[in-house]
Amino acid sequence: MHTDGRPELPKTYEPSEVEPRRYAESLARGVFHEDPDPARPAFIISMPPPNITGRAHLGHGSTYTPMDILTRYHRMLGENADWLPGQDHAAIATETVLVRELAKEGLTRNSLGREAYLERAWQWRDQYGDTIDSQFQMLGFGPDWDRKRFTMDPPLSAAVIRVFVRLYREGLIYRGTRLVNWDIKAQSTLSDAEVEYEERNAKIWEIRYETEDASGSIVVATTRPETMLGDTAIAVHPSDARYSSLIGKNVILPLVNRSIPVIADASVLSDFGTGAVKVTPGHDPSDYEIGQRHNLPMPSVIALDGTMSGDVGRYEGMDRLDARKAIVEDLRSSGALVSEKDYLQKVSISSRSGEVIEPLLSLQWFCKMESLAKPAVEAYRKGKIRFVPERFGRTYENGFENLRDWNISRQIWWGHQLPVWYTPNDEVVVAESEDEALAIAERDFKTRELRRDPDTLDTWFSSGLWPFSILGWPDETAEMAHWYPNQVMITGRDIIFLWIARMVMLGLHFADDIPFRTVFVAPLVFDKHGRKMSKSLGNSIDPLDLIKEYGADATRFGIIKQMRLESQELRFDERACDDARRFNTKLWNALRFICSLEEGLPTASRLPKNDELTVADKWILTRLRETVIKITEAFDRFEFGTAADELLDFGWFTFCDWYLEASKAPGERATRASVLSYVFNAFVRLMHPIAPFITEEIWQQLPHDGATIVTASWPDPLQDLAYYDGAGGSFEAARTDFEAFIVSAGTIRNVKAEMGMGPKDRLTLDVPPGLPDWVAEQFAVHAKAELVVDAARVAGPTLAEKLATITAQAPTGLLRERYTREIAKLQSEVERGEKKLANESFIAKAALDVVEKEREKLAGYGRDLARVRDELAKLG
RNA sequence: GGGCGCGUAGCUCAGGGGGAGAGCGCUACAUUGACACUGUAGAGGUCAUAGGUUCGAAACCUAUCGUGCCCACCA
Numbered sequence: 001m002h003t004d005g006r007p008e009l010p011k012t013y014e015p016s017e018v019e020p021r022r023y024a025e026s027l028a029r030g031v032f033h034e035d036p037d038p039a040r041p042a043f044i045i046s047m048p049p050p051n052i053t054g055r056a057h058l059g060h061g062s063t064y065t066p067m068d069i070l071t072r073y074h075r076m077l078g079e080n081a082d083w084l085p086g087q088d089h090a091a092i093a094t095e096t097v098l099v100r101e102l103a104k105e106g107l108t109r110n111s112l113g114r115e116a117y118l119e120r121a122w123q124w125r126d127q128y129g130d131t132i133d134s135q136f137q138m139l140g141f142g143p144d145w146d147r148k149r150f151t152m153d154p155p156l157s158a159a160v161i162r163v164f165v166r167l168y169r170e171g172l173i174y175r176g177t178r179l180v181n182w183d184i185k186a187q188s189t190l191s192d193a194e195v196e197y198e199e200r201n202a203k204i205w206e207i208r209y210e211t212e213d214a215s216g217s218i219v220v221a222t223t224r225p226e227t228m229l230g231d232t233a234i235a236v237h238p239s240d241a242r243y244s245s246l247i248g249k250n251v252i253l254p255l256v257n258r259s260i261p262v263i264a265d266a267s268v269l270s271d272f273g274t275g276a277v278k279v280t281p282g283h284d285p286s287d288y289e290i291g292q293r294h295n296l297p298m299p300s301v302i303a304l305d306g307t308m309s310g311d312v313g314r315y316e317g318m319d320r321l322d323a324r325k326a327i328v329e330d331l332r333s334s335g336a337l338v339s340e341k342d343y344l345q346k347v348s349i350s351s352r353s354g355e356v357i358e359p360l361l362s363l364q365w366f367c368k369m370e371s372l373a374k375p376a377v378e379a380y381r382k383g384k385i386r387f388v389p390e391r392f393g394r395t396y397e398n399g400f401e402n403l404r405d406w407n408i409s410r411q412i413w414w415g416h417q418l419p420v421w422y423t424p425n426d427e428v429v430v431a432e433s434e435d436e437a438l439a440i441a442e443r444d445f446k447t448r449e450l451r452r453d454p455d456t457l458d459t460w461f462s463s464g465l466w467p468f469s470i471l472g473w474p475d476e477t478a479e480m481a482h483w484y485p486n487q488v489m490i491t492g493r494d495i496i497f498l499w500i501a502r503m504v505m506l507g508l509h510f511a512d513d514i515p516f517r518t519v520f521v522a523p524l525v526f527d528k529h530g531r532k533m534s535k536s537l538g539n540s541i542d543p544l545d546l547i548k549e550y551g552a553d554a555t556r557f558g559i560i561k562q563m564r565l566e567s568q569e570l571r572f573d574e575r576a577c578d579d580a581r582r583f584n585t586k587l588w589n590a591l592r593f594i595c596s597l598e599e600g601l602p603t604a605s606r607l608p609k610n611d612e613l614t615v616a617d618k619w620i621l622t623r624l625r626e627t628v629i630k631i632t633e634a635f636d637r638f639e640f641g642t643a644a645d646e647l648l649d650f651g652w653f654t655f656c657d658w659y660l661e662a663s664k665a666p667g668e669r670a671t672r673a674s675v676l677s678y679v680f681n682a683f684v685r686l687m688h689p690i691a692p693f694i695t696e697e698i699w700q701q702l703p704h705d706g707a708t709i710v711t712a713s714w715p716d717p718l719q720d721l722a723y724y725d726g727a728g729g730s731f732e733a734a735r736t737d738f739e740a741f742i743v744s745a746g747t748i749r750n751v752k753a754e755m756g757m758g759p760k761d762r763l764t765l766d767v768p769p770g771l772p773d774w775v776a777e778q779f780a781v782h783a784k785a786e787l788v789v790d791a792a793r794v795a796g797p798t799l800a801e802k803l804a805t806i807t808a809q810a811p812t813g814l815l816r817e818r819y820t821r822e823i824a825k826l827q828s829e830v831e832r833g834e835k836k837l838a839n840e841s842f843i844a845k846a847a848l849d850v851v852e853k854e855r856e857k858l859a860g861y862g863r864d865l866a867r868v869r870d871e872l873a874k875l876g
Numbered sequence: 877g878g879g880c881g882c883g884u885a886g887c888u889c890a891g892g893g894g895g896a897g898a899g900c901g902c903u904a905c906a907u908u909g910a911c912a913c914u915g916u917a918g919a920g921g922u923c924a925u926a927g928g929u930u931c932g933a934a935a936c937c938u939a940u941c942g943u944g945c946c947c948a949c950c951a
Contacts, residue, residue, distance in 0.1 A: 012912065197947095204951085221951060235951095272950045279951095286949035346950090391880070398879075398947065493946080528888060530944065561899095564890075568881050568945070573888045575900055586911060593910030645890075645898080657915070664909060829895075836894080841931035850894060850932095857895075 009595060009701070013588035015551025019693045023137055026692075031075075031710040032142040034082040036482035043074035043081040044486040046467045046516075047143055048499070049151060051090035052125050053097050056135035056543050058533065059492065061559040062570050063522040065690075066640055067490050068141045069560070072689040073635050076714040080482070084470050085136075085143035087129060089152045091415040091459035092186050092352045098124060098414065114413055114454070121414050139543060140552045140692045142710070149470040151462045152416070159469040160416045160462045161432050163510060168430045172368045173408070175420075175428060179281075179288040180362045180407050184306040185353035188411040189364055191458055192404055193498040196351045204343035205328060206274065208336050209234060209251040212259055218246055219338050221273035223345050224283075225331065226323040228253065229312045230301040231260055233279040235290055238264035240275050254336040255327065256313055265290050282361050300361050320358070365409040365418065365455070372505040373400045379504060379514050388638050389566055392496060392521045399497030408458045415456030423447050464502035467515035480511070489516040492524050493568060520638050523563060523570040530571055546577055553691035554580035560690055561644035565637070583652055584694050587684075590656050591698050594680060597673050605681050605703040608671040617675045620659040623650065624679050628717045631686050640690075647687050655683060677702045682715040823872070826865040833858035 026032065036042070045067050050060075067083055074081040098121055099109060109117055129150075136143075149156060167173040181190040205225050210217045218234055231253055236243040243262070250259045267290060268277050281291025281298040291298050303309040308316055308323045315323045331337040348357040377400050379385050380393055387393040409418060421429040421437045423445045431437035434452075441447050462469070467486055471479040485507070491500060500519055507515035527533055533540040546555040558577030562570050595601065607613075613621070627650040634643035659679070663672050681702045684695040688709050699709040706712050836842055836854055843851060 009910095011910090223951070267949075269950055274951095277951045284949080284951080286951080289949075394879080395946070402948070497947095524945085526944085530882090562889075566881080567889095571888070573900090575888070579899060582911090582913090586914085589911035589914090591910080596910070598909090641890080648899085656911085660910080661915085832895075836932085839931060842894090843931085845931045846894075854894075 009588075009592045011592075013584055013694060013697075015553060015584075015693065016548075018697050019138070019140065019547075019552050022693045022696050023140065026142060026708065026710055027145070029708060029710075030146075031708060032083075033144050033146050034080060036478040037080045038482050040078065040080040042482050042487065043071070043077075043079040044483045045071060045083045045488050045490065046470060046486050047083060047085045048489075048491055049086040049088040049149075049463065049466065050132045051093050052087050052129035052132075052150075053090055053093050054132045056132055056139065058525045058541050058543055058559070058572060060136070061139070061543055061556070062525050062563060063490055063492055064136070064141060065139070065556050065560055066520065066522060066563075066638070067488075068139075068143075068692075069640065069689040070488060070635065072142065072692065072710065073714065075710070076685065076688070076712060078713065082147070082483070083143040084147050084149070085133075085145060086149040086466070086470055087132075087151070088459065088463055089125075089150065089415060091410055091412055091456060092183075092188060092190075093459075094121070094125075095412045095414045096186065096353065109413065117413055135544060138547055138552060140556065142692070147470070151459075151466075151469075155472065156462065156465075156469045157416055158432075159465055159473055160457065161419045162474055163465060163506065164419055164457070164461075165430055165432050166510070167367060172371065173365060173430075174368070175363065175365050177361055177363045178366065178405075178407070179283075179285055179359050180364055181348070181350075182304065182358045182360050182362065183350040183353050183355055184304070184358060185355040186350065186412070187304065189362060189407050189409065190350055190352065190357070191407050191460065193460070194351045195357055196349045197346050198349050199344055200347045202343050202345035202347070203340055204345070205331070205340050206338035207254065207278075207331055208338050209254065209278075211246065212250040212252055215249075216246065218243065218251060218262065218276050219274045220276045220278040222278055223343060224324065225327045226308065226315070226320050227280040227283045227301065228278060228327070229256060229308065229315065230280045230282045230299050230310075231258075231278045232281060232291065232296040232299065233260050233294065234262045234276055235265040235268050235279050236262065236276045237268045237270045238266060240268075240270045243276060254334055255330055256311075263290075263294050263296075265293065283359055285359055288359075288361075298361060302358055302360055304360075306358060364407050365420070366405040367408050367461075368405050369403045369505075372509055373403055373501075375508045376400070376501060376504040379508060384514050385504065385516070386518045388518060388520045392493060392519070395493065395496050396501060396519075399501055406458070408461050409453075409455040410458055411454075412456055413454070415459065416462060418453040418455050418457060420453040421450040422453065424449055460499060460502055463499060464506045465510070467503055468507060468511040473511060484511060485514050486516040488518045488520055490520045490522055493521045494524065496521065521568075523568055525559075525570050525572050528571050528573045530569070533572075541572065541574070546574070550577045550581040551584065551693070553694045554578075554584055557583070557644060557691050560640045561648075563641040565639050565641075579648075580691075583648060584691070586652055586656055587694065587698060590660055590680065591701055593660065594673070594676050595701060597676075599670070599673050601677050602674045602703050605678055605705060606674065607678050608674050612671045613675070614671075616659060616662045617671070620655065620675070620679055623654050624682055624715075625717045627654075628682070628686060628715045632714070632717075635689070644690060647683075647690070651683055651687065655679065685709060685712055685715055688712075820872070822868050823865065826861050826868065829861045830858065830865055833861060 047067060048063070071081050071083040098117075101124065102108060102112065102117075102120070112120070133145075133148075151157075151160075164173060181192065181195050182188075183190050202223055204221055204223050206219050206221050207225065207228065208217050208219050218236075220234060222228065234251055236247065238247075246262045247264050248262065250261050252258070253260055262276075263279075267286065268275070277287075279287045279290050279296065281288045281296050282300045283302060288298070290296070299310055301308055301310045301312050302320050306320050308318050308320060312323075315326060318326065328337065328340070348359075349355070350357055377397060380387075380396060385393075387396065419431060419433075419437075421431070421434075421441065423429065423441055424447065425445070427441075427445050429437045429440050429445070429450060431440055434450075437450055438448055441450055465473070467489070468480065468484055471477060471484055473480055473484075489500065489503075496519075503515045507513065525533060527539040527541075531539060543555060546558075550558065554577050557580035558574070559570075559572070561576050561580065562572065564570075607621075627646055630646045631643045634640070634646065660676070663676060681699060681704055684698045684702075688695040688699075692710070696709045699712070704712070833854060837851075837858060
């Protein structure tokens with residue numbers, strides 16, 4: 001092998017050796033870091049901050065890889081491109097982990113005390129919190145690590161406090177007793193958005209309530225009989241004739257013998273169940289609203305720990321589920337139980353702990369949504385924010401309907417403590433600091449005795465500020481000036497409302513603009529059979545395992561290749577990663593071949609003059625130009641899967657299988673190495689955003705400009721590839737010829753095979769006269785059999801006709817068989833075309849060019865058919 | 877109850893008003909100027925079903941079936 005003074009390249013590409021080395025090199029070069037540069041267009045993506053408890057999973061592949069791709073791509077375009085990383089303190093998720101850790105040592109939150117607990121929490125964060133970052137680095141992600149932010153960094157915490165105080169002073173944050181979602185396991189409230197629904201097999205019971213005057217009764221259905229202890233009414237629809245006589249009367253609550261009224265409320269559905277509903281305002285969201293409308297008492301009967309409490313008689317202290325059983329039995333023996341049936345119930349579940357949510361009344365802090373929501377919806381409707389795919393805009397919009405005020409206080413310690421203090425008289429002081437709180441307390445309430453609210457803020461409160469808090473807001477930084485709004489935000493569809501909407505609302509309110517222009521909604525990842533990936537199903541895939549098996553480049557490529565714009569799920573098939581690995585091997589070997597050319601590689605990446613280009617050169621350059629345009633468009637449109645398809649198609653089939661093979665032809669090839677390395681150099685730049693490592697490794701071996709492919713320029717089809725337009729028309733012809741050749745060459749090989757010619761059979765035929773030199777060369781190289789018998793399938797006129805004149809030394813039986821088969825095929829094509837053209841309405845109504853195309857097709861098939869018949873006749 | 881996605885080759889999926897495509901798998905053959913394999917070819921499909929629009933539908937419309945997801949206060 002000719003090495004031209006270079007070290008010989010290893011035979012196999014070794015990702016595990018290359019990837020860490022190249023990543024470290026990129027870090028050392030500082031290529032991921034940018035400062036705001038108003039002279040260049042900004043391209044900024046804020047990384048959705050992973051939880052500090054997080055581990056990389058395949059979902060990160062589908063959402064984070066596109067961010068890395070886009071940042072790398074826009075950097076190569078010369079833009080002021082930066083990807084801003086960070087981490088989320090993940091309030092409840094982290095607290096859950098911490099409490100579990102403490103329990104192992106026999107400790108609890110309370111036994112430790114707040115201060116010591118938080119110290120432990122920070123220790124844990126410092127020790128384990130960066131795991132996901134190192135995993136991201138293994139995946140080749142190149143965010144601007146120098147700008148990494150954490151939601152609880154002092155400046156970001158200050159932003160959180162600033163926002164809270166401002167919203168409070170604007171009257172948008174208030175404290176009040178409302179029905180909230182209580183997570184018994186996490187011992188905290190949750191926002192509506194953190195509640196999920198699950199269908200479960202349950203029971204539904206019907207209970208009879210007798211009227212006070214013993215004149216009648218009413219039957220209600222319930223899935224939660226224990227809540228009857230908190231009933232304060234029975235509601236029926238106002239126009240329900242069955243119950244009109246009962247409205248206004250009182251009924252007796254069984255077991256506790258309390259008297260409650262029958263009321264009329266339009267929210268009750270007459271056609272569901274018995275048409276009468278028990279009203280428990282203290283423990284059910286819809287009942288709560290009825291209670292408010294009718295000024296009903298709202299007793300609480302379930303405590304924060306899930307046990308029965310309050311005016312609940314003998315059920316006091318029982319867990320709510322035990323109480324349910326006891327109450328059903330008591331109702332049964334008292335005769336009040338009418339029925340018990342199986343029922344498929346939609347249960348509300350905590351997305352944090354998986355525990356069944358208990359709605360209950362609690363004094364909490366809330367954020368009013370209405371005035372924040374309005375501009376956020378408007379920004380979308382006016383087209384200031386664009387969703388890709390578009391339909392997710394409706395998901396966003398729909399989220400704003402039926403929006404209740406946002407419960408923002410959490411009863412946990414890990415997070416941003418509310419900047420709220422109370423005086424001994426329970427007067428509320430909200431301030432940015434303790435000093436300010438004291439001053440206010442002294443001024444307004446004549447006291448310096450304050451206790452701080454122990455609660456912390458919902459984790460989404462701080463992540464809602466993310467796109468501007470990481471840019472230094474509320475300070476007027478250069479970053480805010482040039483990098484806000486961001487260009488793109490990428491997430492999964494599951495948090496469009498939970499997170500995207502909050503960033504838009506808070507961004508508009510505090511940073512005076514939308515936080516980002518485009519939201520790309522990446523598909524969620526499922527296994528290849530469409531099931532959710534989960535440990536219990538045993539079908540979850542760890543991206544680190546994929547990296548071990550295929551390398552990070554192939555892992556990324558494999559994931560990306562399966563992304564389709566309109567699809568909302570990605571059924572992950574590992575075979576795609578294996579394909580990508582083989583692709584990398586192929587490219588690596590193409591490099592080895594190019595580096596081994598006897599003429600050596602040129603010193604600079606330049607193309608020869610047009611008149612020095614061969615037909616094959618011109619062909620590959622036109623194909624390269626098309627590929628540049630296609631991939632550029634694909635990235636601009638978030639069509640990552642298409643980009644991967646195009647890369648594979650060009651890199652493997654066009655470049656390796658045909659161009660590189662053709663370049664093996666003997667003869668004068670002075671410009672060969674220049675074109676090969678030039679095209680390959682441009683190609684690896686196109687592929688770099690998806691596969692950063694191998695492309696760097698290859699690029700470094702080829703003639704190139706600059707220090708690293710990471711900052712190399714994106715191929716420009718108008719400038720770098722301008723040869724195309726200046727070639728006086730010869731390029732198109734070259735292309736047609738070469739493509740015809742491709743079809744023929746394949747056929748040659750196959751026919752030779754069918755003739756039973758072994759490797760040692762070297763039939764030498766004269767190269768037919770009249771062929772262009774380059775085609776003649778190809779015969780020698782490719783066919784080796786130098787036998788061309790079947791050009792009939794080639795529709796192109798120039799080459800095909802010439803090939804068809806070549807006669808073969810082949811067993812006539814085989815040829816006859818093949819020709820006959822070919823004739824049958826062509827005949828059916830001809831018949832189809834004739835039938836079509838004989839159709840008067842087709843001629844009359846179809847577009848002119850369609851008809852013309854059909855005529856040409858028919859003519860072509862007719863010619864081919866005649867030719868093959870002719871050949872067949874010659875065989876006698 | 878509303879909304880959305882998806883049903884195309886054995887598998888995973890592209891495509892998209894006018895000749896059914898890719899990769900993997902399978903079969904045949906070839907294979908020392910790169911390729912722990914590669915290449916060329918072949919077999920394999922009533923494009924879920926039923927209607928409709930159209931000169932023409934796998935594609936557009938409607939309905940149905942299957943499947944997955946999101947939203948909603950049906951106790």
